[in-house]
Amino acid sequence: MRVRATHAAGVLVLAAALGWLEEAHASTQVRGVQATSRRLIADSLTRSETIRRLARTIEASDVIVYVDLRRDMASHVVGSMRFVASTTTHRVVRIALNQDYAWPALIAFLGHELQHACELAAARGVNSAERVRAYYRQFGIRVDRDAYDSREAQAITRRVEAELRGTTSEEERLALLRHGSVAR
Numbered sequence: 001m002r003v004r005a006t007h008a009a010g011v012l013v014l015a016a017a018l019g020w021l022e023e024a025h026a027s028t029q030v031r032g033v034q035a036t037s038r039r040l041i042a043d044s045l046t047r048s049e050t051i052r053r054l055a056r057t058i059e060a061s062d063v064i065v066y067v068d069l070r071r072d073m074a075s076h077v078v079g080s081m082r083f084v085a086s087t088t089t090h091r092v093v094r095i096a097l098n099q100d101y102a103w104p105a106l107i108a109f110l111g112h113e114l115q116h117a118c119e120l121a122a123a124r125g126v127n128s129a130e131r132v133r134a135y136y137r138q139f140g141i142r143v144d145r146d147a148y149d150s151r152e153a154q155a156i157t158r159r160v161e162a163e164l165r166g167t168t169s170e171e172e173r174l175a176l177l178r179h180g181s182v183a184r
């Protein structure tokens with residue numbers, strides 16, 4: 001009897017947790033490294049249909065994405081994605097975002113970098129930093145000495161920015177004007 005009661009309580013807690021996950025559109029394969037990046041991911045999933053679609057694609061793939069908000073990036077770079085490791089089951093990448101940029105720019109560039117993660121997800125055999133470099137040398141566009149981009153990711157930045165226009169507060173708009181939103 002006691003065991004049954006405990007079990008029932010456990011099920012209730014689980015149901016509550018699942019409800020919370022659905023409400024927050026939570027993704028288990030897009031993970032924030034720190035509290036702020038977790039808040040950025042949650043806010044992005046709430047405000048952008050495009051980012052929800054990208055997260056679903058990643059969720060159905062073998063790619064795990066760590067999102068890291070940093071203060072030590074070159075001032076002209078908003079975001080970047082790097083290959084971290086291959087495990088027996090997953091490919092792990094890290095998206096770094098420059099915390100000096102305004103929140104809406106960070107959301108747009110989270111979308112941009114998640115598009116790169118989706119490109120990697122679709123390229124099954126690309127399972128090392130060297131192969132990622134070779135992949136972008138072949139299919140990407142070169143934007144710096146050792147930096148590549150894709151037209152699709154650039155289009156995602158603009159699409160998410162357009163989606164945000166409807167939900168951007170006056171305070172965020174002013175912050176964007178101050179910092180600018182530099183595409184790369």
Ligand SMILES: [Zn+2]
Pocket residue numbers: 112113116148149150153154184
């Ligand atoms: Zn890019």
